Amino acid sequence: MSTAAEDGCFETKAIHAGYDRQSNADAVSVPIYASAAFDLENARRGDALAGGKLSGFEYSRVANPTVDALERRLAALEGGVGAVALSSGMAAVTYALMCVAEGGGRIIAPVNLYGASVDALGDFLPKFGIYGDFVSDINDLAAVEAAIGDDTKAIYTESVANPSTAVADIEGLAQVAHRHGIPLIVDNTVPTPYLLRPIEFGADVVVHSTTKGITGHGNALGGVVVDAGRFDWNNGKFPGLTGKELVISDQRAGKWESFVSSFGNQAFIKRIRIKYLRTFGAVQSPFNAYLQLIGLETLAVREKQEVASAYAIAKHLQSVPRVKTVNYVALEGQPTTDFAHKYLPNGIGTILSFTVEGDERNVERILDSTNVFSYVPNIGDSRSLIVNPTKVTHREVPADYYDAAGVNDNLIRLSIGLENVDDLIADLDQAIAGAY
Numbered sequence: 553m554s555t556a557a558e559d560g561c562f563e564t565k566a567i568h569a570g571y572d573r574q575s576n577a578d579a580v581s582v583p584i585y586a587s588a589a590f591d592l593e594n595a596r597r598g599d600a601l602a603g604g605k606l607s608g609f610e611y612s613r614v615a616n617p618t619v620d621a622l623e624r625r626l627a628a629l630e631g632g633v634g635a636v637a638l639s640s641g642m643a644a645v646t647y648a649l650m651c652v653a654e655g656g657g658r659i660i661a662p663v664n665l666y667g668a669s670v671d672a673l674g675d676f677l678p679k680f681g682i683y684g685d686f687v688s689d690i691n692d693l694a695a696v697e698a699a700i701g702d703d704t705k706a707i708y709t710e711s712v713a714n715p716s717t718a719v720a721d722i723e724g725l726a727q728v729a730h731r732h733g734i735p736l737i738v739d740n741t742v743p744t745p746y747l748l749r750p751i752e753f754g755a756d757v758v759v760h761s762t763t764k765g766i767t768g769h770g771n772a773l774g775g776v777v778v779d780a781g782r783f784d785w786n787n788g789k790f791p792g793l794t795g796k797e798l799v800i801s802d803q804r805a806g807k808w809e810s811f812v813s814s815f816g817n818q819a820f821i822k823r824i825r826i827k828y829l830r831t832f833g834a835v836q837s838p839f840n841a842y843l844q845l846i847g848l849e850t851l852a853v854r855e856k857q858e859v860a861s862a863y864a865i866a867k868h869l870q871s872v873p874r875v876k877t878v879n880y881v882a883l884e885g886q887p888t889t890d891f892a893h894k895y896l897p898n899g900i901g902t903i904l905s906f907t908v909e910g911d912e913r914n915v916e917r918i919l920d921s922t923n924v925f926s927y928v929p930n931i932g933d934s935r936s937l938i939v940n941p942t943k944v945t946h947r948e949v950p951a952d953y954y955d956a957a958g959v960n961d962n963l964i965r966l967s968i969g970l971e972n973v974d975d976l977i978a979d980l981d982q983a984i985a986g987a988y
Contacts (some may be wrong), residue, residue, distance in 0.1 A: 562629065562746060563852045570624025576617070584842045593967065604800050604814070604826050618838035623743050626766075626776050629745040629848075630758050631658060634821040636829055637774060637841060641741060641761020642668050643773035643834035644775030647824055648737055648759050649677065652794035657705035662690035662720075663949075664713040664957040665769050667941075669739070671948035689954040691888065693719045694729055700732050705789065707734065710711040711750055711895070712742035714885070714931065715905035715941050715965040716958030717881045719891040726754025735783045737864065740872035741765070742901040742931070746855045756783040757820065762933030768854050772843035774836055777840030779821035786812050793819050799826060836938075854934065854970065859899030861976065866904045866979050874914075874984055879958060880904040898927050903931050905941070905958075905965040910988065911961040912961050915940050924971055924979040931967035936976055941965050 560568070560682055584639055589610040592598030600606035609615050619637050627635040632809055636642050649672070662671055663686045673684025683697050690709045707729045709720045722738060729736040735756035740748060745766040750758050760766060761776035785793040796808040811819040811826075829835065866880035881892045882900045892900050910912055916937065918938075919927050925938040929945050939945060941959050 565625070565628050566746075566848045566851055566901055568585075568920070569628035570626075571621045575662070582621045582842060582845050584838045585612075587616075588612050588836055596871075603802070603832070604822060612838070613833055613835050616836075616838050616841070618845075619836045619841040622836070622841040622848075623776070625845065625848060626745070626760070626762075627778055628751075629884075631742070631749050631751040632758065632778035634818050634823060635776050635778040637776045637825045637836040637844075637928055638829065639761070639775065639834040639840075641759070641763055642672070642772050643832075644670055644759040644761070644777050645739065645829040645836070646672055647832070648757055648777050649673070649706070650680070651792065651828060652676075652735060652737065652757070652790070652822055653682040653705040655927070657703050658685050658701065658705060659681045659706050659708050659986075660685045660687060660696055660699050661708045661955075662687055663953040664716055664718060666714055666739070666741075666945035667948040668771040669710075670946075670950075670953070674950070675948075680976050686953070690725065691718075691891070693721070696725065697728050697732075700734070704732070704734055706737050707740070708739075709739045710739040710742065712901050713832060713958065714903060714945075715963065716840070716879050717742075717904060718901065718958065719881055719888040719895060720735075722750050722755055722895060727952055729756075733784075733787045742903060743896055743899075744851060744855060744901075744932075746851050747859070747898055747901060748896050749779075750779040751850060757778050761982060764930070765855065766851060766932070767844045767847040768787065768849075768851060768932060768934055769847060770928070770930055770933040770935065771844070771849075772840040772842050774844050775834075777821065777824050779818065779824075781817040781858060783817040783820070785819050797827075799830075821825075845856075854987075855902070855972060858902040860970050861970055861973040862902050862904055862966075863899070863971050865966065865968060865977060865980070869904075869906050871982065872984060874909045874922045874988055876907045876909055878904065878906045902968045903965060904968070905913055905963055907960065907962045908964065908984065908987075910962070914987045915962060915964060918983045921983035921986050922979050923982075924967070924975055925983075933967060934946055934970045936969040936971055937967040939965050952970050 601610045623635040670747040726736045737757040738755040741761045758778040801808045811823045813824040928937040
């Protein structure tokens, strides 16, 4: 691959980064390697591959050439030292949180997370000794810092919240986290790396549901963990990364290694691959990785149009009868608009939400009356989507979190796709008018 492509602008890297044609029979498009396993060639090479000491492929549960190209490309786009692609966004979230708090610990997070993330930290991960300390406003840095204790292992947030679109103060949170020797983990799904790269503002680990805007066509599940490679894991708080590990050691020679001693600044991402992916097995399929690579090639042009349409629709909804509030922080005067200007000058993403008058029946009539919008619990699709979060995507969120999370039973979320914006506006207008 050319250095110019690797060091180029975002659009160039989205098409070329992480792939070497000469190593792949000069194929212009990344091939789909539908192979469960790979020839180790000789005993010494097999030993090195199995111990994670050599780049290459032995078994597709750990690494696969098609998936590897996707990982390298996403790491380049986010500015990380390495990435691990997984079979879903929630696999990426849970692996990252479990890896950082392995053995027990607490993670500070906002209440306005995606519903499954709230459920993971509030109900499921506590069964494994990992607890969420939820704050109502992740940008209240004093409150976040006050919540940090001796057993706090990370701060976790979404860069742009779903569905409120509130923007997190990534730089401020990173400074708080680093003062206390813990990392900042950021879910960057909504804006994608085209609109925001949290590592540039101090984030240590970035996760995505690549199912969403990165794939962009609603046809492949996926997730990724990207490691910035800057955090010092050797500070006494993360024994999972500094303790001896048999799988990467040579026990016969009495040479014992930890992930930090063996992999240095890639310790975290190597542990995600060698322990979490290899053991829990949320493997990204080569075919889905291929679809995500194809999606990345058009990410920039898709996001430009979808962001422009989302902004136009948000502005329009502010004047529509029966619409009470519109949540899209790119609009002036909304909460966290100042952070939107700082971190996302090219747009906050393709989702927005709004509340309507009446009750759940009015919401149901709107959902059932759209013709262009599809009633689908996804975001980032080329199709425009509509959903009622409290009944579908955020049903795991406790009711007492609703206000802080920016959801209620009269809230409708939109994900704006590539259809003509006038058709989308007309579809919303007729559905809202007909619901009353």
